[in-house]
Amino acid sequence: MSRYTRRQWLQTSGALSLASLSAAPVETLAGSENLPPNIPGWTKNMGAPFLSPAYGAPSLYEQHVKRALLPHPGPYPTASRTPLQSLHGIITPNGLVFERHHAGFPAISPQDQRLMIHGMVDRPLIFTMEEIARFPSESKIYFIECSGNSALELKKPTGVTVQDTHGMVSCCEWTGVRLSTVLQEAGVHKDASWLLAEGADASSMTRSIPMSKVMDDAMLVYAQNGEMLRPEQGYPLRLLLPGFEGNMSVKWLRRLKLGSQPWQSREETSAYTDLLPDGKALQFTFHMEVKSVITSPSGGQKINNHGFHEIRGLAWSGRGKIKSVEVSIDGGIHWRPAAIQEPVLSKALVRFRLPWKWHGETALIQSRATDESGHVQPTRQQLINEKGLNFYYHNNAIQSWLINTEGDVKNVHS
Amino acid sequence: MSRYTRRQWLQTSGALSLASLSAAPVETLAGSENLPPNIPGWTKNMGAPFLSPAYGAPSLYEQHVKRALLPHPGPYPTASRTPLQSLHGIITPNGLVFERHHAGFPAISPQDQRLMIHGMVDRPLIFTMEEIARFPSESKIYFIECSGNSALELKKPTGVTVQDTHGMVSCCEWTGVRLSTVLQEAGVHKDASWLLAEGADASSMTRSIPMSKVMDDAMLVYAQNGEMLRPEQGYPLRLLLPGFEGNMSVKWLRRLKLGSQPWQSREETSAYTDLLPDGKALQFTFHMEVKSVITSPSGGQKINNHGFHEIRGLAWSGRGKIKSVEVSIDGGIHWRPAAIQEPVLSKALVRFRLPWKWHGETALIQSRATDESGHVQPTRQQLINEKGLNFYYHNNAIQSWLINTEGDVKNVHS
Numbered sequence A, B: 001m002s003r004y005t006r007r008q009w010l011q012t013s014g015a016l017s018l019a020s021l022s023a024a025p026v027e028t029l030a031g032s033e034n035l036p037p038n039i040p041g042w043t044k045n046m047g048a049p050f051l052s053p054a055y056g057a058p059s060l061y062e063q064h065v066k067r068a069l070l071p072h073p074g075p076y077p078t079a080s081r082t083p084l085q086s087l088h089g090i091i092t093p094n095g096l097v098f099e100r101h102h103a104g105f106p107a108i109s110p111q112d113q114r115l116m117i118h119g120m121v122d123r124p125l126i127f128t129m130e131e132i133a134r135f136p137s138e139s140k141i142y143f144i145e146c147s148g149n150s151a152l153e154l155k156k157p158t159g160v161t162v163q164d165t166h167g168m169v170s171c172c173e174w175t176g177v178r179l180s181t182v183l184q185e186a187g188v189h190k191d192a193s194w195l196l197a198e199g200a201d202a203s204s205m206t207r208s209i210p211m212s213k214v215m216d217d218a219m220l221v222y223a224q225n226g227e228m229l230r231p232e233q234g235y236p237l238r239l240l241l242p243g244f245e246g247n248m249s250v251k252w253l254r255r256l257k258l259g260s261q262p263w264q265s266r267e268e269t270s271a272y273t274d275l276l277p278d279g280k281a282l283q284f285t286f287h288m289e290v291k292s293v294i295t296s297p298s299g300g301q302k303i304n305n306h307g308f309h310e311i312r313g314l315a316w317s318g319r320g321k322i323k324s325v326e327v328s329i330d331g332g333i334h335w336r337p338a339a340i341q342e343p344v345l346s347k348a349l350v351r352f353r354l355p356w357k358w359h360g361e362t363a364l365i366q367s368r369a370t371d372e373s374g375h376v377q378p379t380r381q382q383l384i385n386e387k388g389l390n391f392y393y394h395n396n397a398i399q400s401w402l403i404n405t406e407g408d409v410k411n412v413h414s
Helices: A006-013 A129-134 A162-166 A179-186 A211-216 A380-387 B006-013 B129-134 B162-166 B179-186 B211-216 B380-387
Strands: A079-081 A115-119 A125-127 A138-145 A169-178 A194-199 A206-210 A219-224 A238-240 A253-259 A291-296 A307-316 A322-328 A350-358 A363-371 A400-403 A409-412 B079-081 B115-119 B125-127 B138-145 B169-178 B194-199 B206-210 B219-224 B238-240 B253-259 B291-296 B307-316 B322-328 B350-358 B363-371 B400-403 B409-412
Touching: A115 A179, A125 A129, A125 A179, A129 A219, A129 B307, A138 A219, A162 A291, A169 A179, A169 A307, A179 A211, A179 A219, A179 A253, A194 A211, A206 A211, A291 A322, A291 A363, A307 A322, A307 A363, A307 B129, A322 A350, B115 B179, B125 B129, B125 B179, B129 B219, B138 B219, B162 B291, B169 B179, B169 B307, B179 B211, B179 B219, B179 B253, B194 B211, B206 B211, B291 B322, B291 B363, B307 B322, B307 B363, B322 B350
Parallel strands: A115 A253, B115 B253
Antiparallel strands: A115 A125, A138 A169, A169 A219, A194 A206, A194 A253, A219 A238, A291 A307, A307 A350, A322 A363, A363 A400, A400 A409, B115 B125, B138 B169, B169 B219, B194 B206, B194 B253, B219 B238, B291 B307, B307 B350, B322 B363, B363 B400, B400 B409
């Protein structure tokens, strides 16, 4: 990975000229060497006291930055999307982390929370939250992506913004205990090869997880971005399977059962499988494959100025670290390496950036990520060649944004 | 740095026995192999819909986790502290980042925000927020600490909790543009050696900054933890001087002036200097020196169980990366190396942990950090020997928590 130097940036931008930046002419500063040309009201008068001292909130000027609810046939919405077009860096603030729940989110008292471990174990156990919090802890920055993220984009360009097309991915610093540490207390039988995880919400969300993942990096998580889990994220306890499809990181976790084969729950037979052209379905497609998207400029935005712009986006892979991201401004004919922000963490979002100069020409911009396992993000056509058009989940195709001569950015298929 | 293995943990804890964990006896599971012993209401009934879909909030069970206001002689409080005792990992959620302002916080419209750069430059310039956002961006995880953090602890143990004693430090992922990049547009004169930064709040906070820091890693920041700056953190634009005392990272930034000597502003003459025993004052003590504190167990908490506990805390240094953290349970006679959570980032909080078994004995627990520059966190007596008792800012002394036989944890001087 590389970082472009200022020299490179100047070569690309031709330097940010005064004109291109619409900077105020020097004349306006005459006679005011020590002060800006005006003293606004907010400098002349005392500011606000602590309006919400206990727990702060965003500026009133940022109310447009919000999660968006998905259309819903049921009694109320079951998912919301993160406004990636308005975010910076790799951390998703807790108030804007995408949500998906199958029966609303329960209000669980941490005093009443219990986690049972049973099945193929020597000692069935029930833990309280206080007991779980006493275990050796760890903190890791990981993304979580819904397997249905970008699903509606496969057949035709559907979303207007990147929130619509890719907003079911978020990235937090999660704190909890290694699942393997807790399981060892119960004495897992050597021939146990699968684990059932069950949520305590009214949908009793259940998924089967291979023991290889359980013993690798699975966590029992109670905190996100420093504070306790948010209610919609599984408060007070959730499973976290880094890099696996989001629904497997079961929220409001109440039960773990060890067994020797998958349970074939509703969520892994009727739902969360990928229908192939021959009528068979791919089951247990755990990994979220390598993916990236340009968040600026992105769908629904308008480029207001000719000259220097920085193309910015996010990349991630459920198989480990992102190795490289390339950007094309001509619909995939030529590719240039983007700079990647350090530190690059395994199974976490990565921020990429590329300097670009736009002079009003039509441009078809795309990003393509490669992960350390060697997987390269496919084009939509490559994905269709492999899996047909009947599948719904796991669309990690390259996203195209078309910029017209007016600077309007639109979601298209290239 | 090291990470303790499960074997080490078992040796320390003697394994978490069923008894020590107060786990439910196996009998309660009889006849319920497939289900926990009860089905709570939150599993039987649909959960809540999206109560606050646009922007989420913590669980109602977490309302005790809040910033605490400092006592204030003025019209309203001017500072609040972060509840470190309730936090996990290294990221401070935006709602709980500590605050310090000298005249309340202004409500600045991003459309009306301007940043002027003038003084010893070829081209005085004024930038809008839109122009600043177009520059090449970067995202970095850095702590910010008020130089007055722990000040009241020097003469006698004053705070009850670690929020009281150390709560004026927080850590976020900040996004913005390198200050050096923006300054180059103005053409800084070669003999410019100092920069004046001025805030737009009613206190017009002003500080002088050496150009070596400006050209090293100083940033103009507009986002924290993914979203735009919070109002109390300088919305829409602040300076960030990684590792320097917090007040120098001027918030609500309106003006930067290049010069050849420090301006001797009020905030660097009457305030933010350290009075020495001989009546002279240390001025321009920029760096926040290496420091650490145990957050669990910490003051005001009570240890409820004998047996295994994990000692957890935070360490940081304004001079770079933390190299090691040691923990003592006997008031500094013996020290053991703590495990440090990766990734260890320069000028960011670091989470450390040490397994510990408590059997009801009195314990005096302390942590001591060393940074990559070789600085070692001093004892309070070492600090007093060096600087006397008249100084107020920059108290980075080792913190002691006394645990009595009942498990009560108290702030003491060792």
